[in-house]
Amino acid sequence: xxxxxxxxxxxxxxxxxxxxxxxxxxxxxxxxxxxxxxxxxxxxxxxxxxxxxxxxxxxxxxxxxxxxxxxxxxxxxxxxxxxxxxxxxxxxxxxxxxxxxxxxxxxxxxxxxxxxxxxxxxxxxxxxxxxxxxxxxxxxxxxxxxxxxxxxxxxxxxxxxxxxxxxxxxxxxxxxxxxxxxxxxxxxxxxxxxxxxxxxxxxxxxxxxxxxxxxxxxxxxxxxxxxxxxxxxxxxxxxxxxxxxxxxxxxxxxxxxxxxxxxxxxxxxxxxxxxxxxxxxxxxxxx
Amino acid sequence: xxxxxxxxxxxxxxxxxxxxxxxxxxxxxxxxxxxxxxxxxxxxxxxxxxxxxxxxxxxxxxxxxxxxxxxxxxxxxxxxxxxxxxxxxxxxxxxxxxxxxxxxxxxxxxxxxxxxxxxxxxxxxxxxxxxxxxxxxxxxxxxxxxxxxxxxxxxxxxxxxxxxxxxxxxxxxxxxxxxxxxxxxxxxxxxxxxxxxxxxxxxxxxxxxxxxxxxxxxxxxxxxxxxxxxxxxxx
Numbered sequence: 001x002x003x004x005x006x007x008x009x010x011x012x013x014x015x016x017x018x019x020x021x022x023x024x025x026x027x028x029x030x031x032x033x034x035x036x037x038x039x040x041x042x043x044x045x046x047x048x049x050x051x052x053x054x055x056x057x058x059x060x061x062x063x064x065x066x067x068x069x070x071x072x073x074x075x076x077x078x079x080x081x082x083x084x085x086x087x088x089x090x091x092x093x094x095x096x097x098x099x100x101x102x103x104x105x106x107x108x109x110x111x112x113x114x115x116x117x118x119x120x121x122x123x124x125x126x127x128x129x130x131x132x133x134x135x136x137x138x139x140x141x142x143x144x145x146x147x148x149x150x151x152x153x154x155x156x157x158x159x160x161x162x163x164x165x166x167x168x169x170x171x172x173x174x175x176x177x178x179x180x181x182x183x184x185x186x187x188x189x190x191x192x193x194x195x196x197x198x199x200x201x202x203x204x205x206x207x208x209x210x211x212x213x214x215x216x217x218x219x220x221x222x223x224x225x226x227x228x229x230x231x232x233x234x235x236x237x238x239x240x241x242x243x244x245x246x247x248x249x250x251x252x253x254x255x256x257x258x259x260x261x262x263x264x265x266x267x268x269x270x271x272x273x274x275x276x277x278x279x280x281x282x283x284x285x286x287x
Numbered sequence: 288x289x290x291x292x293x294x295x296x297x298x299x300x301x302x303x304x305x306x307x308x309x310x311x312x313x314x315x316x317x318x319x320x321x322x323x324x325x326x327x328x329x330x331x332x333x334x335x336x337x338x339x340x341x342x343x344x345x346x347x348x349x350x351x352x353x354x355x356x357x358x359x360x361x362x363x364x365x366x367x368x369x370x371x372x373x374x375x376x377x378x379x380x381x382x383x384x385x386x387x388x389x390x391x392x393x394x395x396x397x398x399x400x401x402x403x404x405x406x407x408x409x410x411x412x413x414x415x416x417x418x419x420x421x422x423x424x425x426x427x428x429x430x431x432x433x434x435x436x437x438x439x440x441x442x443x444x445x446x447x448x449x450x451x452x453x454x455x456x457x458x459x460x461x462x463x464x465x466x467x468x469x470x471x472x473x474x475x476x477x478x479x480x481x482x483x484x485x486x487x488x489x490x491x492x493x494x495x496x497x498x499x500x501x502x503x504x505x506x507x508x509x510x511x512x513x514x515x516x517x518x519x520x521x522x
Binding site: 032064 | 326385484
């Protein structure tokens with residue numbers, strides 16, 4: 001009977017290994033990009049990556065997490081490219097020797113969304129700081145990402161601009177979800193609360209219920225995305241040649257045009273703004 | 288609640304179209320979880336049987352820990368496996384992070400304690416029944432262990448299915464170590480999480496319905512096999 005058991009066990013392992021084997025088939029070359037949920041949830045990557053794949057034959061595997069987590073993944077060497085939206089963290093990443101160089105790629109904006117009835121009466125305000133002051137004054141519910149993402153970092157700096165110490169708050173109108181943009185928007189919709197959202201995720205978000213954009217256009221709400229190749233000197237296994245080709249493509253006219261042509265419901269979601277002096281050499285390369 | 292109606296029709300539409308993305312995600316879910324269950328069973332069932340049959344110092348503590356580990360949160364397992372497989376971690380050189388293999392490793396760690404603990408309970412009952420008989424025949428403990436595992440194989444299916452259920456339903460571990468990468472590590476549960484975060488609640492629930500149906504099918508298949516075997520009278 002023992003032999004039967006051994007036979008069954010052997011069969012189970014063999015079956016498990018055969019399932020493995022299929023997934024371990026020869027793969028096309030790929031790179032791993034640590035990015036933010038906004039680039040994924042907006043649908044930008046679904047639009048961009050097939051274009052790059054066709055032209056280069058390189059698969060791009062995207063990890064869509066918060067900017068804070070993306071930076072940590074790249075620091076550990078678990079990604080080849082960092083593509084996020086918090087310039088101070090990105091510059092620190094390069095300064096610390098983890099990244100080769102940082103380039104502007106594109107921008108859009110942050111928006112303050114809230115219930116259409118607007119209990120804190122922020123609609124019509126031009127400054128984000130003034131709007132946050134109104135929300136705090138009315139103690140209207142506000143949900144924060146609270147997850148160390150790029151959007152969360154921006155929100156904290158906006159509260160500082162508004163002169164409100166959110167860390168010292170004791171009342172319960174300010175709530176941290178500790179989740180991604182989409183989950184936070186779902187909660188804001190259910191709670192009829194205000195929140196800060198990136199416009200990419202917002203445009204492609206389908207569960208708005210009563211939420212709408214109440215404030216946009218303040219220069220403080222500018223949202224810049226940057227791309228960084230992880231440094232091979234720090235992490236020798238980084239696929240720097242393949243990764244560099246992706247960076248070059250993003251900054252090239254082809255990549256920049258592709259970004260500009262991505263629209264959600266007829267609205268352009270991101271505006272390409274790679275520095276022009278970078279565009280020229282890449283253009284020669286692609287020809 | 289129009290979302291429920293929309294979800295059910297979405298689920299039907301998804302299955303009717305059977306688009307490549309969906310079947311890819313479903314197949315990967317099954318592949319990862321079935322692999323994990325097979326490996327966890329090969330490890331967990333003998334451990335459970337040994338705990339039922341043998342007395343050794345520290346056995347009680349082992350059982351208590353095992354039972355406690357049945358409730359380990361998947362995110363914790365995910366985090367541990369991430370730290371182990373990260374390029375900065377001890378097994379980073381293998382480059383396994385963000386592959387299906389990493390997901391299988393995480394799920395094996397997640398469900399082996401569950402399968403072992405449930406197997407121990409089944410085996411303990413059987414051992415009470417057979418102990419005298421096997422002892423009087425002079426069977427060695429190791430042979431007894433094999434005999435009991437074989438004899439209890441149908442009852443042990445419950446332990447294995449519980450492991451499968453936990454594996455296919457969890458999202459915390461596979462999200463961290465798999466990364467939810469499209470066409471590579473995206474499974475049913477991480478797809479559902481992604482659609483929720485896009486606010487596509489009907490699509491998310493539709494996927495959820497498919498996951499439940501899948502789980503019912505697998506359980507039904509095992510139940511059917513079990514019934515047939517019994518009637519066949521192999522015992």
